[in-house]
Structures are given as C-alpha cells and as structure tokens.
Amino acid sequence: MKLTLIGNGIMAQSLARGLIKNHEIEIIGRDIEKLKVIQEKMPQITIKALDDQEDITGKNILFCVKPYALQSVSARLVGNANVLLSILAGTKLESLRKQIKAKHYIRTMPNIAASVQNSMTTITGDNEAKIIAMEIFSSIGQAIWVNTETQLDIATAIAGSGPAYLALVAEALADGAVKAGLERHLSMQLVQGLFSGTSSLLKHSHPAILKDSVMSPGGTTAAGYAELEKAGVRNAMISAVEAAFEKAIELGKK
Numbered sequence: 258m259k260l261t262l263i264g265n266g267i268m269a270q271s272l273a274r275g276l277i278k279n280h281e282i283e284i285i286g287r288d289i290e291k292l293k294v295i296q297e298k299m300p301q302i303t304i305k306a307l308d309d310q311e312d313i314t315g316k317n318i319l320f321c322v323k324p325y326a327l328q329s330v331s332a333r334l335v336g337n338a339n340v341l342l343s344i345l346a347g348t349k350l351e352s353l354r355k356q357i358k359a360k361h362y363i364r365t366m367p368n369i370a371a372s373v374q375n376s377m378t379t380i381t382g383d384n385e386a387k388i389i390a391m392e393i394f395s396s397i398g399q400a401i402w403v404n405t406e407t408q409l410d411i412a413t414a415i416a417g418s419g420p421a422y423l424a425l426v427a428e429a430l431a432d433g434a435v436k437a438g439l440e441r442h443l444s445m446q447l448v449q450g451l452f453s454g455t456s457s458l459l460k461h462s463h464p465a466i467l468k469d470s471v472m473s474p475g476g477t478t479a480a481g482y483a484e485l486e487k488a489g490v491r492n493a494m495i496s497a498v499e500a501a502f503e504k505a506i507e508l509g510k511k
C-alpha cells in the first residue's frame with residue numbers, strides 16, 4: 258500500500274523507518290533540503306516539497322505535523338484524500354473533518370518506537386477505515402482500536418508520551434549506579450537489560466505480583482522500594498499521566 262506522510266519531523270521519520278518494510282512511502286514536507294537528507298538515510302522513500310495547492314486526491318495520508326500547524330498546512334491541501342490518518346496529539350476528528358477533505362478520518366496515537374517496529378498505537382475514528390488503519394499500525398508494533406476520542410487522549414498520555422517517562426526512569430537508575438561507583442557504560446548496559454527482561458515479564462505477570470516476587474523480607478529491594486515510595490514516585494507517575502491527558506484535551510480546544 259502507498260502511504261503519504263505529510264510532515265518530516267521526528268515522528269514522521271520514525272513511522273517511515275518502520276513502515277518502509279511493508280509499504281511504499283512518500284514524504285511531503287515544506288523544506289526540500291531536509292527531505293533530501295532523510296532520503297539519503299532511507300533511499301526507498303520518495304520525497305516531495307509541499308505545494309501551495311498540494312493535491313491529495315485518492316491518497317492515504319499520514320498527517321504528521323505539529324497540532325498548531327494543522328490550519329496552515331491544511332490550507333495548502335486540495336482534493337479529496339482516501340483516508341486521513343492523523344497522529345496529532347489532542348486534535349479532534351471534528352477539527353480534521355472541517356479542515357481537510359477525505360473519505361474517511363482516523364485519529365491515531367503511535368509512539369517513537371515505531372522506528373523499531375515496536376510502537377504501541379491506539380486508534381479511533383470512522384469504522385469504514387478501521388481495517389486499513391489497524392493493518393498499517395499493526396505492521397509497526399501493536400495496535401488497539403478504541404471507540405472514543407477521550408480514550409485516545411488518555412492513551413496519548415501513557416503510550417504516546419510514555420517513552421519519555423520511562424527514559425527518565427532509565428537515566429535515573431543508571432545515574433544511581435554511577436553514583437554508587439559503577440562505570441557509566443556498564444550501568445547503561447544493565448539498565449537496557451533490565452528494561453528488556455522486565456518488559457517480557459510484564460506480558461504475563463501483574464506488576465504487583467512481579468514486585469512481590471522480587472522483594473525479599475528485609476532485603477535490598479525492600480530498602481530501595483521504600484525510598485521510591487517516600488519520594489512519591491507512584492503519585493508522580495499518576496500525576497504525569499493526568500497532566501498529559503489534560504494537555505491533550507487543551508490542545509483539542511485550540
């Protein structure tokens with residue numbers, strides 16, 4: 258299937274890197290020099306500078322610009338796309354429908370792991386395009402269909418933004434090991450292995466059971482865990498998801 262990505266930023270490139278394995282990819286952006294650099298890294302893609310009258314007739318569009326750029330970019334699009342798949346945080350289907358012409362509209366929230374074909378993507382929108390959307394995003398990781406935009410906004414707060422939260426945890430754990438005297442490269446290697454192993458376990462175990470099976474009476478885990486609770490890490494994570502969800506709602510009102 259041919260997919261046209263509009264926008265050439267971090268997320269467009271991550272998606273292209275993952276999707277290129279199973280799809281024909283065209284990237285349209287406003288800066289041809291940036292597009293040429295991207296094409297050097299991914300020679301299979303085609304690139305195109307965004308015209309003032311960019312004809313999207315019949316195309317399956319993955320819309321990858323920043324939410325604030327929706328209005329200015331959509332003013333340059335003419336014709337009727339087949340499916341418009343947006344990755345814009347917060348931006349409502351209603352707003353997409355008003356500004357871009359397409360047969361069907363889909364909102365998605367992938368994450369940066371699309372580049373390694375391991376995105377956790379949530380999708381909602383027109384049922385007529387459900388199969389095509391699920392196929393596209395299942396080819397670069399896991400995809401879940403939800404029935405409301407509120408669910409998608411919550412998914413944005415956890416799986417869209419989540420890689421940044423987990424990266425903070427990973428960096429902090431490595432810093433802890435370095436503080437205790439372990440070399441940086443060894444600390445990073447341990448953290449990578451830790452995330453990989455824990456992620457495998459979480460596929461089959463509830464987090465609370467996993468925690469209980471690691472924590473020995475009077476042991477090292479209990480000592481470390483008490484510090485996390487004292488510092489309010491659990492509540493900080495809950496607040497982070499809440500704040501990100503609220504921000505998604507706020508973006509949707511603009």
Ligand SMILES: NC(=O)C1=CN([C@@H]2O[C@H](COP(=O)(O)OP(=O)(O)OC[C@H]3O[C@@H](n4cnc5c(N)ncnc54)[C@H](OP(=O)(O)O)[C@@H]3O)[C@@H](O)[C@H]2O)C=CC1
Pocket residue numbers: 264265266267268269286287288291321322323324326329330344345346366367368369417418
């Ligand atoms: N980063 C992430 O992990 C995720 C991001 N998203 C969503 O993906 C979208 C893109 O984010 P991300 O890739 O991180 O952002 P970037 O800033 O890396 O990319 C934004 C892209 O939009 C283009 N753009 C911005 N303004 C205009 C304009 N007025 N006209 C034409 N093109 C424009 C930029 O062009 P140029 O390069 O020329 O500046 C760039 O290609 C956002 O809507 C975000 O909500 C969704 C899931 C995860």
Ligand SMILES: O=C(O)[C@@H]1CCC=N1
Pocket residue numbers: 346413417418
């Ligand atoms: O920070 C953002 O707004 C985007 C949406 C999800 C990840 N990045």
